[in-house]
Amino acid sequence: MADIDITSQTMDGMGPHGTKVGLLRVLGPAHVWALGVGIVLVGEYMGWNFAVGKGGAYAALIACWVAGILYTCVAMIDSEVTSTVAAAGGQYTQAKHIVGPLMAFNVGLYLVFAYTMLEAANAITAGYLFSVVATMTGYEGTLDQRPFIILVIMFLAWLNYRGVLATLTFNLVITAIAFVAILVLFLSTSGIVGDGIMQHAALFEGHELPYGWIGVLAAMHFGLWYYLGIEGTTQAAEEVRSPARALPFGTLAGIMTLLIAATLTWYICSGVLPWEYLGDGVNGAVAPLFSTAQLAGSTGLVWLLGFGTLFATLASANGCINDASRAWFAMGRDKYLPGWFGAVHPRYRTPYRSIIFLVPIALIFALGAPLDQVITFSILSGLLEYTFMPLNIILFRKKWPMGSIKRGYEHPFHPLPAIALLAICATTFFAVFLGYGTQLVAMIGFYIVVSLWFHFWRYRFVNRGAQFTMPWPKPQGY
């Protein structure tokens, strides 16, 4: 084994199993951070505030922190498993190794749908932002948003096609700007620098929990929005230089960044905007951080948060293309889907067929489906994926106990994070059922149908032995 250097620039990806062209190992922890935070940060700029509409400002804060616990569990569990199962496909590959083919097929589809729908939602949002900028700059007509929606998807797909290093370096820069914009807004409006404009006491008086504790429960659905997508860091596993260090470091730094960003966002917006306005993400505060910047009375802040909103949207769509294509590619490589999708570009070292294949699908949803339905499908697919994670880590620890296999990171307090994650997922399913029961049932029906198709037809094509190429010991009990 010693003559195989997976960090080599010239022989990259070439392993002992006949790999002639593989994905390129060029990423570091900062890229992993940019991938995870980049996908999520748009949720701070817009979307989370629907939680305020469901149960008031305090309910949104409770949802922010409870969802924060959920995602901290997700980040810890993911960091441990993926630092060991360090291959493209992320949770799909984890499921393949730890649970079994049917689970892996389902998880792979959850990933592709969650990310492709989120990409479409981001492109719709970017189109809307362009129309806002047009209005702000004095354009009097109605801007056709379609060319801008298509441009966002095509440009980011092209960037992804051309190489992962440029793609995630781009994400690193725009995500960092979007995060710094939130910090600057906090410093400028809280009174730390200059005069503060916060009115928490006055705005909250008499509206602490307008719909009681059921409102808090209902707010949980949108509480996910603060962090949805951080688990996407695992898709970079086959392209980081050192999976055992970069993945846990990037993922855990990412969730810490998001906990700070989410809490600051809540504090800034709830201290300036009345809850009725803040909670109405359609006719009220569409982009609450931007609305707060407008009220702060500084042109510089308005531009900074305007760019922050656009950059967060682009970073999210960019990360989603990266992640959906890796999941689709990994499923193709194992023949869970046609093996044609498992191709790697010999020059750019990207899963180019998967990237191209998912472009028209994203375009169809971005141009033809309503935003709230697209987002709901994305959230529900994500939630199903989170429900799989606690089962995954419990089986992982049981089959490969500590010491039996090298782990890049060992998460503390097992099985408490798994149990907490399972409990919070159950609560969130109930919260989603309250608002989107029909969609939830329809989606579960969809996954049952495709599972039957996989079991009775597709499984015969799967590379049953060849799909497991990691040098792992046999699981305990087998």
Add this chain to the structure above:
Amino acid sequence: METWNLLEYAAWGVSALLGLYMVIDWLKVDSTYSEEVLTSSREGELEALTEEHKG
């Protein structure tokens, strides 16, 4: 014609060019390399080797 109308046309045009670039490159790659080479990627040894090569 206003600037934003021109930007609309520019967005259509750039999108088409980017799409065309990807499709042409895809067809070129598929016709240049064999399917066996393009789909030869396998998930491989990872951490153990990275650690070995640190020293």
